[in-house]
Amino acid sequence: MSESFDLVDVDKLTVGAVGQPGRRVFVLQARHASQVVTLKLEKSQTAALAAYLDRLLEDLPDPTLELPEDLDLEEPTEPEWVIGSLGVAYDEALDRLVLVAEEAVDEDEEGARARISATREQVTALARRGTELVQSGRPSCPLCGYPLDPSGHACPRANGHRPPTL
Numbered sequence: 001m002s003e004s005f006d007l008v009d010v011d012k013l014t015v016g017a018v019g020q021p022g023r024r025v026f027v028l029q030a031r032h033a034s035q036v037v038t039l040k041l042e043k044s045q046t047a048a049l050a051a052y053l054d055r056l057l058e059d060l061p062d063p064t065l066e067l068p069e070d071l072d073l074e075e076p077t078e079p080e081w082v083i084g085s086l087g088v089a090y091d092e093a094l095d096r097l098v099l100v101a102e103e104a105v106d107e108d109e110e111g112a113r114a115r116i117s118a119t120r121e122q123v124t125a126l127a128r129r130g131t132e133l134v135q136s137g138r139p140s141c142p143l144c145g146y147p148l149d150p151s152g153h154a155c156p157r158a159n160g161h162r163p164p165t166l
Contacts, residue, residue: 002081002103002112007032009096013122015046015130016073021137022149028083028101029073030116039101039114040079041086043134049086050130053123056088056097063121071129081112097123 017024084104103111
């Protein structure tokens, strides 16, 4: 079983991608003191997390402090494990959002869990960065919506005729 993490009041929370568009590995990263935890997630999970956090934050008071600006990934960028599911809760007493990531494992296995507690400012910055990161990838095909590659695209809606290119 992989290692579980409980990071309370993280110093840094971010998402990032390693590699070129089309071959990027998306990661969620948190740092508490000298401990850096990097977890792999899918592009679609990054988009869904950012959108969900945006909606959740609309129901909370606006952050009172400045948003963190240093959202670059830190070493190690190699993920500890792959996220299978993500959950978010709000601890009103502490005014913290809590992200709970569970490891992707087979049904008969017990996976690791990461619990990350962060401020509204950190989560707001995370949501914005996640949206920007997803939008900075390859453009979508106007016919089918799948990502376009520089070398072309086998568009299922074109039935093999003139695949769209960048």
